[in-house]
Every structure is written in C-alpha cells, then in structure tokens.
Amino acid sequence: MKMKLFHGTYIIHIIVSIFAIFSSILVTTYYPDSGIGRSLRSFVKSSPRNLTVSFSMKIPKKEDLKANPRDADRFLQENFYRESCPRAVKIVRNSMRRMYHAKSSIAPSLVRLVFHDCFIGGCDASVLLDSDKSFLSEKEAAPNLSLKGFDVIDSIKSELEEVCPGVVSCADIIVLAARESVELTGGPSYFLKTGRRDSMVAFKEAAGRELPAPTANLSTILSSFASRGFTPRETVALLGAHSIGITHCNFFQERLYNFSGTGKADPELNPRFLQDLKTKCPFAASTSSASPYAADSSTRSLHASNSQDMVNSNVDKVVDLSFDNEGGNDGFGVRYYKGLLHKKGVMFSDSQLMAKEETEKWVRQYASDKHRFRKDFSMAMTKLSNNQILTGNVGQVRIKCSKIH
Numbered sequence: 001m002k003m004k005l006f007h008g009t010y011i012i013h014i015i016v017s018i019f020a021i022f023s024s025i026l027v028t029t030y031y032p033d034s035g036i037g038r039s040l041r042s043f044v045k046s047s048p049r050n051l052t053v054s055f056s057m058k059i060p061k062k063e064d065l066k067a068n069p070r071d072a073d074r075f076l077q078e079n080f081y082r083e084s085c086p087r088a089v090k091i092v093r094n095s096m097r098r099m100y101h102a103k104s105s106i107a108p109s110l111v112r113l114v115f116h117d118c119f120i121g122g123c124d125a126s127v128l129l130d131s132d133k134s135f136l137s138e139k140e141a142a143p144n145l146s147l148k149g150f151d152v153i154d155s156i157k158s159e160l161e162e163v164c165p166g167v168v169s170c171a172d173i174i175v176l177a178a179r180e181s182v183e184l185t186g187g188p189s190y191f192l193k194t195g196r197r198d199s200m201v202a203f204k205e206a207a208g209r210e211l212p213a214p215t216a217n218l219s220t221i222l223s224s225f226a227s228r229g230f231t232p233r234e235t236v237a238l239l240g241a242h243s244i245g246i247t248h249c250n251f252f253q254e255r256l257y258n259f260s261g262t263g264k265a266d267p268e269l270n271p272r273f274l275q276d277l278k279t280k281c282p283f284a285a286s287t288s289s290a291s292p293y294a295a296d297s298s299t300r301s302l303h304a305s306n307s308q309d310m311v312n313s314n315v316d317k318v319v320d321l322s323f324d325n326e327g328g329n330d331g332f333g334v335r336y337y338k339g340l341l342h343k344k345g346v347m348f349s350d351s352q353l354m355a356k357e358e359t360e361k362w363v364r365q366y367a368s369d370k371h372r373f374r375k376d377f378s379m380a381m382t383k384l385s386n387n388q389i390l391t392g393n394v395g396q397v398r399i400k401c402s403k404i405h
C-alpha cells in the first residue's frame with residue numbers, strides 16, 4: 001500500500017515536472033524577476049517525497065505579478081487578517097455600502113483619499129494624521145476638503161476596533177474602502193492584498209505639492225506618475241477616476257475666460273461644452289485674480305472630486321464630473337475618455353491626455369473598449385494601493401487613525 005502510493009507519487013512527479021520545465025521557460029521569459037521560474041526549477045530537481053510541499057507552494061496569479069511591485073508582493077498577504085480578524089474585509093465592505101447609500105458623495109472622496117495617501121509617501125495612512133501647526137495650512141486650504149473621507153475611515157475603524165481591537169491598520173482600511181467606492185460607483189472590483197502598516201509620521205511639508213496640479217501639462221503629469229513607477233498607459237487608466245466626483249470651478253476658470261492670459265477661452269475646449277461650463281462657473285474676478293493654481297489648489301488636484309456638500313458652499317462653485325452619472329454606472333471611466341475625445345476635458349490636465357500620441361492612443365482605446373479599461377484600471381489601482389507600503393515590524397497599527405501611539 002505504502003509502496004503503491006509512493007509509486008503513484010513518483011509518476012505524478014514526472015508528469016508535473018515535464019509541465020514545470022515548460023512553465024519555467026515561459027515564466028522566466030515573461031517574469032524574469034518573479035521567482036516562480038526558480039521555484040519551478042527547484043521542483044523539478046526535488047524528490048517525489050517533496051511533492052506535497054511543492055504543491056502547497058502558492059503560485060501567484062498573472063495579474064498580481066504585473067500589478068504588484070516586488071516588495072508588496074512579498075510582504076502583503078492575500079488575506080492578512082484571516083486569523084486575527086476574519087471579518088475585516090467584510091466589515092469594510094458593509095460599512096461602505098451603508099454609508100454610500102446614505103450619502104453617495106463619500107465614494108469619490110475615498111478614491112481621492114487613497115490617491116493622496118498612496119501617491120505621497122506611500123500607502124501608510126499618513127494622510128489621516130491630525131494636523132499640527134505646520135500641517136494646518138493644508139487642511140485650511142479648502143473648506144474641509146478631505147474631511148468627509150476622514151470621517152468615513154474613522155467610522156469603519158471604530159467598527160473594526162470593536163470586533164478586533166488594534167488589528168486592522170488604517171492604511172489597509174483606506175485601500176479597501178477605496179476599492180468599495182470604485183465598485184459602488186460602477187467601476188471594477190480589483191485584487192488587493194492586506195497587511196499594510198501605518199506610518200509614525202505625517203508628511204507635514206504639505207503632501208499635496210507633489211500631486212500634479214489641474215493646470216499641469218502632459219510632461220509634468222507623466223513624469224510625476226513615472227517617478228512612482230506608472231507607465232503612460234497606467235497613468236491614463238488611473239485618470240479614468242475623474243469620471244466621478246466633482247471639481248471646483250477655480251481649477252479651470254482660466255480655461256473659460258483667460259487662457260494663458262489671452263483674454264479668451266482655451267481653443268481646445270469644445271464650444272458647446274465651454275458654454276455649459278461658463279453657465280456653471282460664471283466669471284468670478286475674486287477667484288481668478290487670487291492665483292487659483294497656487295499651492296493650495298494643487299493639494300486638491302488630481303482626484304479633485306469630493307463632497308457634494310461643497311455645492312452649498314459659497315466659497316466656490318463646482319462641476320459634477322460624472323455629469324449626472326452619464327451612462328449610468330456603466331459609464332465609469334468610459335464617459336471620461338469619450339469626453340476627452342470630444343474636447344470635453346474639464347481640467348487642463350485632463351485635456352492634456354490628448355496632446356500626444358503616447359497617451360491619446362490609450363484614451364481612444366479606453367473610450368471604445370470598456371473591458372480593456374476596467375482591466376487596466378484594476379491593475380493600476382492594485383499597483384497604486386501597493387505603493388511604498390510599510391509591513392512587518394515597521395510602523396504601527398494605529399488605534400485611532402488620526403493619531404500615532
């Protein structure tokens with residue numbers, strides 16, 4: 001009986017080895033750094049008795065490999081809280097759904113928040129830390145601009161603290177909540193590992209400065225994303241998030257009334273769209289003269305979307321980037337690219353994606369191929385969510401997201 005079993009194992013080993021040799025060649029060609037090729041080769045060399053060990057070796061999915069920077073792939077886990085807090089992901093999901101149904105504007109806020117956190121200094125929840133003296137300026141830059149997102153995270157965090165105190169990091173909550181937000185607004189659900197830890201420092205030197213401003217040109221946008229490892233294709237895909245949320249008139253007022261000091265509108269704007277925007281954003285001398293694109297505006301730049309509450313603010317007027325959810329939830333992303341094709345990019349930085357072939361070709365692809373967009377967007381969001389994470393013993397798991405302890 002024992003012999004027979006061993007015999008069977010031996011045959012399986014030979015068959016699997018032949019497969020492994022071919023896979024190893026393929027994998028090494030496409031993912032030279034992945035380590036899978038190495039694992040497969042060592043499998044071939046291993047004794048049949050080691051089969052069980054080899055079989056339990058996890059082979060990452062193709063998408064994960066592409067999307068995850070190497071270190072994130074190594075340190076994050078598919079369900080980091082499976083033992084310490086098995087319901088963690090579910091709690092985030094249910095909590096987000098409940099809050100979204102009470103107030104849908106939280107979704108774009110969260111997408112903006114994840115972008116802000118991960119793009120600047122990595123996905124470490126540093127964005128949530130309470131301001132001190134030097135940080136105040138950012139919060140006061142716009143009336144409670146990010147605070148809606150903060151509230152949502154705090155609320156999810158306290159729910160989690162009740163179930164499994166001190167376990168789930170704020171950094172993980174941000175990325176998980178953002179994923180729910182994308183899904184709730186019609187975007188794809190994407191793969192996320194967990195196990196991020198929270199930073200011990202805030203990036204006081206006004207994080208936002210490094211985000212491309214709404215007035216940024218294509219080369220500035222691309223180099224800013226490239227310095228974080230994003231290709232032009234991924235950059236175009238990520239900007240599809242501009243199909244939800246709102247933006248403030250003063251971010252693009254210059255385009256409507258005094259483009260580059262010409263006293264005229266940006267000729268790259270669709271004329272009917274221009275009229276539409278002018279109606280929504282009447283000329284406001286006060287905001288235009290006060291250098292609307294200076295430091296404070298860049299903090300709310302790229303994912304400028306935020307709370308609909310701002311509509312009621314008389315500080316400045318806003319435009320709904322989803323255009324009343326044009327195309328329904330199916331329109332997530334696609335309406336943005338279709339808009340760009342018709343010269344209906346709201347901010348200058350958006351319209352810049354049409355300025356050169358290297359980005360324009362992706363705008364065209366995504367406008368006409370929803371599935372390709374959703375796939376690319378998913379991979380780019382996974383990658384963004386894994387940017388410069390803290391794991392292991394680095395950092396901490398905060399008890400309150402706004403404070404280190």
Ligand SMILES: *[C@@H]1O[C@H](CO)[C@@H](O)[C@H](O)[C@H]1NC(C)=O
Nearest residue numbers: 042043045046047049050053
């Ligand atoms: C097989 O497994 C044993 C025990 O884990 C290990 O010592 C040995 O090196 C393995 N053999 C190969 C060829 O990997």
Ligand SMILES: *[C@@H]1O[C@H](CO)[C@@H](O)[C@H](O)[C@H]1NC(C)=O
Nearest residue numbers: 215216217218219220221355
């Ligand atoms: C883009 O903007 C940057 C910074 O404002 C500027 O230095 C650069 O010359 C601009 N590039 C082009 C092609 O206009």
Ligand SMILES: *[C@@H]1O[C@H](CO)[C@@H](O)[C@H](O)[C@H]1NC(C)=O
Nearest residue numbers: 257258259260261262263288
């Ligand atoms: C347009 O911009 C130029 C240069 O910034 C400025 O001199 C001019 O006064 C502006 N015109 C209006 C109507 O605001």
Ligand SMILES: *[C@H]1O[C@H](CO)[C@@H](O)[C@H](O)[C@H]1NC(C)=O
Nearest residue numbers: 142143144145147148150151
């Ligand atoms: C938002 O700003 C208002 C007015 O400045 C202030 O009263 C309120 O407390 C702020 N909200 C939060 C959550 O800080």
